[in-house]
Amino acid sequence: MNKNKNQLPNNTNSGSRNLGRLIMQLRRLERKPHHFGTAGPLTPSEIHTVEAIGTEGDVLMSELAMRLGITKGAVTQLITRLEAKELVKRSPHPNDSRGILISLTEKGKDAYIAHEEVHFQFYNQLRLQLSEQEIEVFEKCIDKLNNFLQK
Amino acid sequence: MNKNKNQLPNNTNSGSRNLGRLIMQLRRLERKPHHFGTAGPLTPSEIHTVEAIGTEGDVLMSELAMRLGITKGAVTQLITRLEAKELVKRSPHPNDSRGILISLTEKGKDAYIAHEEVHFQFYNQLRLQLSEQEIEVFEKCIDKLNNFLQK
DNA sequence: GCATTTAGTTAAGTAACTATACTTTTTTTA
DNA sequence: TAAAAAAAGTATAGTTACTTAACTAAATGC
Numbered sequence A, B: 001m002n003k004n005k006n007q008l009p010n011n012t013n014s015g016s017r018n019l020g021r022l023i024m025q026l027r028r029l030e031r032k033p034h035h036f037g038t039a040g041p042l043t044p045s046e047i048h049t050v051e052a053i054g055t056e057g058d059v060l061m062s063e064l065a066m067r068l069g070i071t072k073g074a075v076t077q078l079i080t081r082l083e084a085k086e087l088v089k090r091s092p093h094p095n096d097s098r099g100i101l102i103s104l105t106e107k108g109k110d111a112y113i114a115h116e117e118v119h120f121q122f123y124n125q126l127r128l129q130l131s132e133q134e135i136e137v138f139e140k141c142i143d144k145l146n147n148f149l150q151k
Numbered sequence C: 001g002c003a004t005t006t007a008g009t010t011a012a013g014t015a016a017c018t019a020t021a022c023t024t025t026t027t028t029t030a
Numbered sequence D: 001t002a003a004a005a006a007a008a009g010t011a012t013a014g015t016t017a018c019t020t021a022a023c024t025a026a027a028t029g030c
Helices: A010-029 A044-053 A061-068 A072-084 A106-128 A132-150 B010-029 B044-053 B061-068 B072-084 B106-128 B132-150
Strands: A088-092 A100-104 B088-092 B100-104
Touching: A010 B010, A010 B044, A010 B106, A010 B132, A044 A061, A044 A072, A044 A088, A044 A100, A044 A106, A044 B010, A061 A072, A061 A100, A072 A088, A100 A106, A106 B010, A106 B132, A132 B010, A132 B106, A132 B132, B044 B061, B044 B072, B044 B088, B044 B100, B044 B106, B061 B072, B061 B100, B072 B088, B100 B106
Parallel strands: none
Antiparallel strands: A088 A100, B088 B100
């Protein structure tokens, strides 16, 4: 009845299982702090926040909350921590005195670039083991996956 | 100098960026509890633990810690919680009285199967949007990715 | 037969949140 | 235009999911 997976070849579910394994690996990685550039060790949340601000900067707290998919309260805590580490700075919004604009300091930009570099190197290593067409297909799949998870 | 990414075509880094987006989506998903089968709401850690035990069961606590990539202490806490929810049960190891074997109860197996079904349905939806060759390439990529992250 | 290793537990501490209540502005609307 | 509603950010207490370190008890290794 609801065991329709048994009507398909045996290996059909192995992809699903590997995807599960990937999720577990990411869970593990997303737990320990790492060094990026001249900044000390940054927790995953911290570096993701730096990434979400970006080198162009001037992002509202609420915009940041939306980008990171967390509450405003969580963003306040993160930014306070990152400000203490001198990776970001708060500045008043010129037109709306409720708003606060966040941007990266030089040290923050340095961490941002170092993090981008890690991503880039990682992806390059993957690229070495795959053909150009395969990479293309992979990126298409990642994109589809992203659209799915949007919901 | 270290901005070698600029020597490559513009879209070279978009894959890396999409992979980053995927990680953010997973972070978000891996935070809120969901229902699986007849069990009440289960946190991501809880259902991952159920998954790691599997329907065959009789897994040592330490083996579980290794599978989940967490410490023994964390496993003790998880299993205590899952035992209270009646999804797993502890039994003494027949030969080694230090060891404790964990297995799923009927309710636990039910949650396991419901979770597998979610994975399966999800993967099937992805399959609908891709050709068979594309799926094959995708799985190969996921596998490479897994091997990378192993370190 | 004692030292070491291995299995598991306990307790305290941390990171990363959420929920809720609050203040201060801005916007809406009646 | 005054009052109500909405929006931006903060503060605080609580939760989840861990880790670390110290512990007990049983097994293994000379």
